[in-house]
Amino acid sequence: xxxxxxxxxxxxxxxxxxxxxxxxxxxxxxxxxxxxxxxxxxxxxxxxxxxxxxxxxxxxxxxxxxxxxxxxxxxxxxxxxxxxxxxxxxxxxxxxxxxxxxxxxxxxxxxxxxxxxxxxxxxxxxxxxxxxxxxxxxxxxxxxxxxxxxxxxxxxxxxxxxxxxxxxxxxxxxxxxxxxxxxxxxxxxxxxxxxxxxxxxxxxxxxxxxxxxxxxxxxxxxxxxxxxxxxxxxxxxxxxxxxxxxxxxxxxxxxxxxxxxxxxxxxxxxxxxxxxxxxxxxxxxxxxxxxxxxxxxxxxxxxxxxxxxxxxxxxxxxxxxxxxxxxxxxxxxxxxxxxxxxxxxxxxxxxxxxxxxxxxxxxxxxxxxxx
Numbered sequence: 001x002x003x004x005x006x007x008x009x010x011x012x013x014x015x016x017x018x019x020x021x022x023x024x025x026x027x028x029x030x031x032x033x034x035x036x037x038x039x040x041x042x043x044x045x046x047x048x049x050x051x052x053x054x055x056x057x058x059x060x061x062x063x064x065x066x067x068x069x070x071x072x073x074x075x076x077x078x079x080x081x082x083x084x085x086x087x088x089x090x091x092x093x094x095x096x097x098x099x100x101x102x103x104x105x106x107x108x109x110x111x112x113x114x115x116x117x118x119x120x121x122x123x124x125x126x127x128x129x130x131x132x133x134x135x136x137x138x139x140x141x142x143x144x145x146x147x148x149x150x151x152x153x154x155x156x157x158x159x160x161x162x163x164x165x166x167x168x169x170x171x172x173x174x175x176x177x178x179x180x181x182x183x184x185x186x187x188x189x190x191x192x193x194x195x196x197x198x199x200x201x202x203x204x205x206x207x208x209x210x211x212x213x214x215x216x217x218x219x220x221x222x223x224x225x226x227x228x229x230x231x232x233x234x235x236x237x238x239x240x241x242x243x244x245x246x247x248x249x250x251x252x253x254x255x256x257x258x259x260x261x262x263x264x265x266x267x268x269x270x271x272x273x274x275x276x277x278x279x280x281x282x283x284x285x286x287x288x289x290x291x292x293x294x295x296x297x298x299x300x301x302x303x304x305x306x307x308x309x310x311x312x313x314x315x316x317x318x319x320x321x322x323x324x325x326x327x328x329x330x331x332x333x334x335x336x337x338x339x340x341x342x343x344x345x346x347x348x349x350x351x352x353x354x355x356x357x358x359x360x361x362x363x364x365x366x367x368x369x370x371x
Contacts, residue, residue, distance in 0.1 A: 002154060005069040005080060005130065007061050009278050014057055017243055017277065021052040024244045039248045039255070047251060048244050051270050057278075060271045067111070071130070072154065074147045077139070080104075080130035081123035081151065084115050092184065092355060093119040093157040095148055095175070099166020099190070100228075100285055101250040102338060103129045103275050105268075106165075109344035110351075117352060121155065123148065125167065127284035129275045134284050140291040141167060145174035149182065158182065161355050165190040165339060167288055173324070176301040185327070185359035187304040187351050189339045190311060192296070193319040194218075201318035210314045217313065224249065228289035236283020239276075246277050257337035259310040264341050296323060304328035304354030306347060310336035328354040 029041040067082045082104055094114065098106045104122045114120055124131040126139050126147065148171065152160055161184050162172035169188040176183045195211045203211070227235045239246045250273045258264060276282055303324040307314050309332060317329055330350050335343040 002070050002072045005071045007065055007069065007130070009057065009061065013278055017274075018052055020243050021048055024048060024242075026244075039252045044244065044248055044251070047247060047266060047270070050266060051243070051247065051274075055267060055270050055274075057271075057274055060267075060274075064105075069130075072151065074150050075143075076136075077126045077134060077147070078132050079123055079126065079147060079151060080132075081121055082111075083155065084111055084120040084122075086115050086117060086119050088117065091118050092360060093121060093152065093155075093160035094351070094355070095121045095123070095152060095160060095162050095172075097123065097144075097148070097162070097164035097168030097171045098125065098128075099164065099168045100128075100288065101253050101272070101276070102166060102168075103272050105272050105275065106338060106340045108341075110340050110348040113345070113348040114351060117356060118161075119157070121152065121157075121160075123151065125171070125285075125288065127287060128281055129279050132279065132284075133281055134287065138291065139288070140293065141170040141288070142174045142178065144171050145178045148175050149179040152179075152182065159184055161185050161187065161359060163187040163189075163351055166337065167292070170292065170296070173299040173303070174297065176299040176303075177297055180300045183301050185302040185304065185355060186299055187306070187328075187354045189306040189308060189347060189350075190337065191305050191307075191315040191320055191324075192313055193316040196319060196322075199319060199322060201322070203316065203318060207316045207318065210316050214313050224253070225289060228286040230290070232286035232290050233283055236286055239282035239286075240280050243277055246282055247273055249282075250276065254338070257310075257312055259308075259334055259336040259342055261334065262336060262338075262342045264338065268341065299324045301325065302327040302359055304350070304358065305330070306339065306350045307331045308335035308337075308339050308343070309333050311339075312337055327358045 069082055071078055071080050096107050098104055104124050107122050125144055127134040159182055162175045164172040169190045172186045172188060176186045195215060239249055254269050303326050305315055320326055332346055339347045
């Protein structure tokens with residue numbers, strides 16, 4: 001059963017957040033620390049004070065409630081999603097999937113341009129936001145992809161495309177493998193490519209430089225990733241009990257993963273962070289790092305890739321083509337890991353180009369099958 005959903009955070013939860021922020025126990029910081037030891041104290045105090053006294057969750061809640069929200073239960077798990085239908089009845093449907101530490105909020109600025117040509121389904125990953133915490137093992141990207149296939153079936157979409165970044169990329173590619181007869185194509189704006197000494201491919205200097213960056217990350221695994229992959233429950237205690245802890249944990253990712261020219265406002269970032277805090281999903285969202293295997297499975301349906309210059313890593317096409325049927329490849333000088341928030345106009349156009357030019361055009365060119 002699919003039920004309408006309205007966001008309505010209890011006032012007591014908002015009051016509790018304000019109270020906790022007012023009683024923050026701050027650590028000290030060495031002189032001239034900058035970013036050498038982690039998130040700078042002065043900047044975090046500034047964000048925390050704005051969250052406590054200037055940020056208006058109710059205003060954001062009202063804006064979000066202008067969208068059509070729904071929930072359903074799949075495999076014992078609550079699933080929240082936004083469903084926006086295009087004015088074109090025969091439009092292709094797209095399911096857009098966020099990652100960590102993002103949320104369905106990432107896609108707010110691409111809804112209007114994309115809904116001109118596509119029906120849009122924008123779910124919250126199980127364990128995230130209004131989908132609520134997961135309660136058992138096994139919710140990895142393949143399990144999520146299977147849930148997405150069931151969600152699209154319930155909505156009546158027999159054929160659809162998938163798009164995502166971060167975990168949303170892995171889930172979208174897995175969806176192509178789970179339901180290849182239903183998924184028309186997959187577009188991703190994050191596609192890690194690992195060095196492969198056995199790959200018999202010719203790499204450019206740019207490709208080699210990109211792989212060097214990957215090797216450095218593999219040799220020095222980011223602390224957040226190591227903790228969430230190893231002990232998500234342990235870090236979950238701190239993040240669920242301390243709003244400033246949750247603030248620093250996510251704000252650091254926004255600071256380090258975005259284009260230096262990014263225009264993501266503190267207000268937009270705090271809305272995303274508030275979503276994690278108000279739904280108490282720090283631990284359950286972190287579990288996806290532990291549950292999901294690091295190996296990438298081939299995707300059998302057409303794939304489009306958008307590479308943004310300031311993302312965590314940049315894909316290497318000759319290696320990506322060994323795993324996936326790449327039909328479309330774009331490179332952008334602007335934008336980082338949160339492309340849908342940083343450069344929504346570029347991402348929306350690239351999604352449109354892939355699905356309308358490569359996927360739907362190929363479908364129209366196929367010869368009719370005589371019955």
